[in-house]
Amino acid sequence: MLKGMQTLTKDFPLFKRQINGHPLVYLDSAATSQKPQAVIDSLVDYYQNHNANVHRGIHTLGDESTKMYDSARQTIAEFIGISDKRELIFVRNTTEAINLVVYAWGRNNIGADDEIIVSEMEHHSNLVPWQELVKEKKATLKFIRVTNEGVLDLDDLKEKLSQRTKIVSVAHVSNFLGTINPIAEISKIINEQKTKNKKQKSLLHTPYPLLLIDGAQAVPHMPVNVKDLGCDFYAFSGHKMYGPMGIGCLWGRRKILEAMPPFLTGGGMINTVDFQNTIFTDLPDKFEAGTPDVAGAVGLAEAVRYLQKIGMDKIRQHEVELTKYVIEKLYKIPAFAGQKLGLKIKIFGPTEVEQRGGLIAFTVHVNGKEVHGHDVAQVLDSQGIAVRSGHHCVMPMHDKLGLAATTRISFGIYNTKEDVDRLVKALKKIEEIFEGMA
């Protein structure tokens, strides 16, 4: 275990709880992370001492609140390598961030002959909005193939890219396979297509294809610099990175965002309004209609400061170590190795730990019969261990692998090797309950 990481559990008050008579082992941070006391305190402090609407009231509290909101935006922008904080739009979550792009950009830029490319491993949030858009516009949705090793087939991407491709949208880290996708490489391939398009002059000065990255499973777990990645949009959620639920971010290149019409309209995003017409305000307010979640933004900035104090490199290293450890342990469940009888675990996703984020989906088999993920999760819960089971909002990829459901464990900064040991021990209970099934 990395020095200093053992003690982080104490920063998270929820770990004082007992679950079904056991101390909690929380292995579901990919669904949502627990919140450190500092983040909880920042929410209470905001509402107790500073609460007022932003950019409106000319009074002390209004000023304080506005300053806190702006400063939160600055903190989060710097955290992911953005120099111009106006490019960072506050939304509710990753799903809303992607929908913002689909509605405000997609509806105005996608036509009947256009193509959109996503990958086969996408979360529904980066699939369903595009499906709806292509149906409406009679456009085409294509998929980057996922190989048997659980990585993206980049040759397949090259083949599918064409002058018709308007946008490519992929996950930075898969929430099911755990794969870390090579975004910089994908961006390079896309740039080659942009150059080709320019040469053919068929699309004068085309900025296409654009690249959107779903960073929900990346930002909490590794250093992310959106400028280095070479993408045009980057979406992520606050609640998976130790911040509050209900706040997330969309980053976009300023020129693209400026050319886009608003997503939602109403208060807070206008310059002038008369009875017939409205002139919209500038970034980022143009995309933040209505009273924003100021406390959420303040809380998320506090989460960012908490992560910065630990260091993202160190967090990544911690999760690599835990992932290595759990894979080793799962492959080596004692006394059953090499036998068909007994407990068996099948792991999905890349075999190289360096290619994976800190999450692992697997199926459990007892005497050759698969135990349903929900049953696995329930038996683990009875021993105080929280995991996710089901299709994790990635149904198409489960279908492709012939799976109905899997069990997923995912790490946060508070997890330890002892947590893994307890998981492995608890998995053996499944064998006790379900043995004797033919």
Added chain:
Amino acid sequence: MSFYHDLIIDHYKNPRNFGTLDKPDLVAQEANASCGDLIEFQIKVKKTENRKQKTMINEIAWRGVGCAISTAGASLLSERIRSKEYGVKKIMEMTDENMVEMLGGDISPTRLKCATLSLRALKKALK
């Protein structure tokens, strides 16, 4: 470990009335897409011989894939239907709570849709 008590595990391991019928009158499937669970009921009906001519279940079978709770639920439900003279009307009046009771009463809210899948499939067949 009260959740996976003997009754549930017994019905999961040895599901009753599992299979298909020859020329069933009614067939319906119901799925919990989010779990990947799928249950199909096959039913043969008959009319009562008294003047009321009530529609009764004559034979019942089911098949499908699912977790321990949905499998045991379907098994227990089919057994209940077979063991008593159940009219269609009475089945249509069965509630989610009846399913939870049948499964021993200890079903957590997140597993309720597993527990009630079979009842939904059966009602669909009888509609």
